[in-house]
Amino acid sequence: MVERPSYKEIEHTADVGLELTAPDLASAFERAAAGMFDMISDLDGIESEWRREVRVAGRDDDLENLLIRWLSELIFLHESEHVLLSTFDVRRIDGNLLEAVVVGEGIDPKRHALKVEIKAATYHDLVIRETPSGWRVRVIFDT
């Protein structure tokens, strides 16, 4: 059962972006990933048949860098393995390291409507910040 991705798509002339809040850091990273893949192709149509453990190393307690590295790794898996991902389970996260299990399935052009090609997650107006109402994330993607 795939969790309905909770994010808001934001206006951007040349690209696409999302904004969201989450109760903790791990779920902030999970929702950012889910939002990104929901922009690529509706998460609803993705079965759970492909699984991978992902490990991302960041730099100098730089959460922005870790978030971009995480999303970049997922874009890489999407393209190199020809998969769409729908479930993201961050098992461990701190300033420098993230470990997660990601689940999805191989791209099937007949069932999967592919909406947007995301070239990369960018640093522009990037937000990953703890606020009184939870962790806030904003990411703009180059398309």
Added chain:
Amino acid sequence: MAETTHEMRQISECLWEVPRTGAMRVPGRIYADEKLMAHIRSERAVEQVANVAHLPGIVRCSLAMPDIHWGYGFPIGGVAATDPQEGGVISPGGVGYDINCGVRLVATSMARAEVEDRIRDLVLALFRDVPSGLGSHGAIGKLGKRELEQVMVEGAGWAVRRGFGTEADLERTEERGRLPLADPGNVGQKAIQRGLDQVGTLGSGNHFMEIDSVDEVYDEEAARAFGLERQMIAIQIHSGSRGFGYQICDDYLDLMQKAVTRYSIALPDRQLACAPVESPEGERYLSAMACAANYAWANRQVMMALAKRAFARTLARSEEELGLALVYDVCHNIAKLERHAVDGLEKLVCVHRKGATRAFPAEHPDVPPAYRAAGQPVLVPGDMGTHSFVCVGTDATMRETFGSTCHGAGRVMSRSKAKKAAKGRRIDEELSRRGILVMATGKATLAEEMPAAYKDVTEVVGVMERAGIARPVVRLTPLGVVKG
């Protein structure tokens, strides 16, 4: 990020200056008319032009073409030259993720009237024979790593040696389809994995193939030199280095973040991350960027061959009979080391063109001999459903913009706005009523790429002409489009 309002002063009808303030090393210069400028101001693109002016070693000014719009660090439609001898930097954001995104134009000897009733069949053939759309792969089989290395080093020449096109095509390609600085040793494993099965694929977004006819000729002599005639059918292919290039850009942006600290470079925007051209990081990026550029040229060379075969098969005539011949291939996301006059001295500078096209004028030695009297063809594709132009540069282009001009239309509407505006509308039907057939693989693509989402390319080219830094040679009108 707080918005900075930059004062601008209008220097002439189509040229504005952003005066040096704060830590800007040079002023900014934006080519635009009043109408385009109104939109540019609203978009924070002016701020980006000013930000680029902070780059170490930047020469003369930070430039923007009339199709400018907001981008990652550098604006799209931005041009900036740095002097390596003065610690000038190379910035991957000044090239873009889609390294060597570019366009090529193929002339034919077919008149529009001859093939008008076969456009649907031709578009369908292109759609079938050239993989397009998200995650497109598999055009010519998966390459081995050794072969991919050859692609990285030889570029379009690799494709020719594999039977896709001829040596003559190389002369009609910018840099002969190969930047010599390429070093596969500086390309990471992830890029390699992504690149192995994407050669000969169109990709998605604003990439396209288009069947056009020449509907206006402004310069008869130049048009003749380029092999273009009124009412003749032509084919455009617009694509880049695919996931291979995006990964290289991503990898090096990360490396450059560290370099900025190492070389104590202060930047107003993290995404201008850079390193001196004459530094290990700078050299590594340039050599990896060259690999991506060469990959894109190989890609367009293969796609052209596939397109020519599709035409020949569909019309049951040979490629020779159809007169299919490459006019030219230009890149519009690249960094090049070029000789330009700076303060009266000829210097080797690093020219960043992000969404901008090289436009060397008549008599420039890098222009192919057959075109030398006219100048290098400058291909300026319009958005889906409107005109494209072939232009040439002028002497003023060399003097004022480091031999650069615009690249196309530039977006004015975000994808989500375009989708909303397109709600309930069938964009493909609207275009069909105007005589343009579109085939696309992406569900949302057509809505996002609707004509109203882009600036009017005629206006953009008009500004360049009035500013004296490009002259239109012919205008093309679309008949059929394949979109990823």
